[in-house]
Amino acid sequence: MSKDMTILPNMISEIREIMQTARNRAAQQVNSELLTAYWNIGRVIVENEQKNSERAEYGKETLRHLSRTLTKEFGKGFSLSNIYNMRQFYIEYPIFQSVTGKLTWTHYCELMTISDPDRRSFYEKECERSGWSVREMKRQMATSLFERLLLSDGKANREKVLALAAKGQEIAAPEDIVKDPYVFEFLGLPENRPVMESDLEKALVRQIEDFMLELGRGFMFVGTQQRVTLNNTHYYVDMVFYNKELHAYILIELKTVKLMPEAVGQLNMYLNYYASEVNEPGDNPPIGIILCTDKDNVTAEYALGGLSNKIFASTYTYVIPDKAKLIAQVEAVLEQWDREKRI
Numbered sequence: 001m002s003k004d005m006t007i008l009p010n011m012i013s014e015i016r017e018i019m020q021t022a023r024n025r026a027a028q029q030v031n032s033e034l035l036t037a038y039w040n041i042g043r044v045i046v047e048n049e050q051k052n053s054e055r056a057e058y059g060k061e062t063l064r065h066l067s068r069t070l071t072k073e074f075g076k077g078f079s080l081s082n083i084y085n086m087r088q089f090y091i092e093y094p095i096f097q098s099v100t101g102k103l104t105w106t107h108y109c110e111l112m113t114i115s116d117p118d119r120r121s122f123y124e125k126e127c128e129r130s131g132w133s134v135r136e137m138k139r140q141m142a143t144s145l146f147e148r149l150l151l152s153d154g155k156a157n158r159e160k161v162l163a164l165a166a167k168g169q170e171i172a173a174p175e176d177i178v179k180d181p182y183v184f185e186f187l188g189l190p191e192n193r194p195v196m197e198s199d200l201e202k203a204l205v206r207q208i209e210d211f212m213l214e215l216g217r218g219f220m221f222v223g224t225q226q227r228v229t230l231n232n233t234h235y236y237v238d239m240v241f242y243n244k245e246l247h248a249y250i251l252i253e254l255k256t257v258k259l260m261p262e263a264v265g266q267l268n269m270y271l272n273y274y275a276s277e278v279n280e281p282g283d284n285p286p287i288g289i290i291l292c293t294d295k296d297n298v299t300a301e302y303a304l305g306g307l308s309n310k311i312f313a314s315t316y317t318y319v320i321p322d323k324a325k326l327i328a329q330v331e332a333v334l335e336q337w338d339r340e341k342r343i
Contacts, residue, residue, distance in 0.1 A: 037186070042087045045063070066078075077182060077185030082229070102127075105180070110137060204254050208239065218243050224238060249279070253289070256294070
């Protein structure tokens with residue numbers, strides 16, 4: 001090996017270190033700017049409340065309008081729940097210098113769910129000191145690390161509890177910051193959505209999408225894997241349509257197993273989210289459809305989500321395809337899938 005080639009590993013190592021440092025700094029800078037922006041948005045909201053009093057009711061409709069306006073102009077990231085989080089962020093951290101740039105916005109959203117200030121402060125400091133990811137912080141909270149330390153007797157026991165807590169700890173890479181959906185929203189970048197788990201689900205999505213669009217009657221396709229963020233956790237609705245005749249969103253969930261109670265609960269959660277955060281004035285309550293594609297139990301279920309208006313329910317039954325037609329579509333895809341596998 002020539003002398004020039006022997007120095008190549010050292011060059012690569014040095015360049016790798018330069019790039020890693022640059023990426024770390026860039027990620028930290030993005031995170032710092034996001035926290036600064038969200039804190040200032042919270043400040044603007046609070047200062048415009050009645051005499052800057054945090055006890056004053058600001059009016060949910062005012063914040064809802066703010067959420068819609070900002071979402072239209074800047075895209076995702078300004079859901080009603082996130083607007084509330086920004087407001088709470090300013091209230092909980094009125095001095096911005098107390099905010100550490102080592103934690104992400106998702107960290108702070110999770111921390112703000114802790115009502116006890118001492119408990120919150122403990123997890124915040126441990127996150128910063130130990131470099132916990134959000135997932136790791138939630139794990140430590142779920143295992144009651146703070147309470148276990150309070151109950152530990154003597155320094156030796158406290159050190160033992162901390163040592164046990166460190167096991168399984170995830171060291172978050174700085175690159176994880178720029179993977180946070182909130183950062184994607186802040187920068188206006190397209191989000192990396194979850195990939196469908198199977199080719200079967202992809203085939204079903206294509207088939208049902210075409211079927212719904214062929215129905216006409218005012219159907220508009222919104223998209224697949226539409227994100228819903230609740231309590232700092234991200235979920236994804238398989239398919240979303242909007243019907244102009246019904247003035248309602250139609251949410252479809254595809255399950256490759258038989259119908260389970262938790263599927264109904266999950267869809268109902270999505271319906272509540274759309275009713276609260278996505279619906280515009282004049283929209284009717286969203287409609288949910290669960291398609292279970294288990295071959296022994298091909299079932300289509302409608303989750304009406306509390307539709308008490310009988311006139312609307314009647315229109316809904318008329319416009320949305322009946323179960324038999326939806327089942328036939330799913331069965332056709334399953335049969336085609338079987339044939340392709342046998343070839």
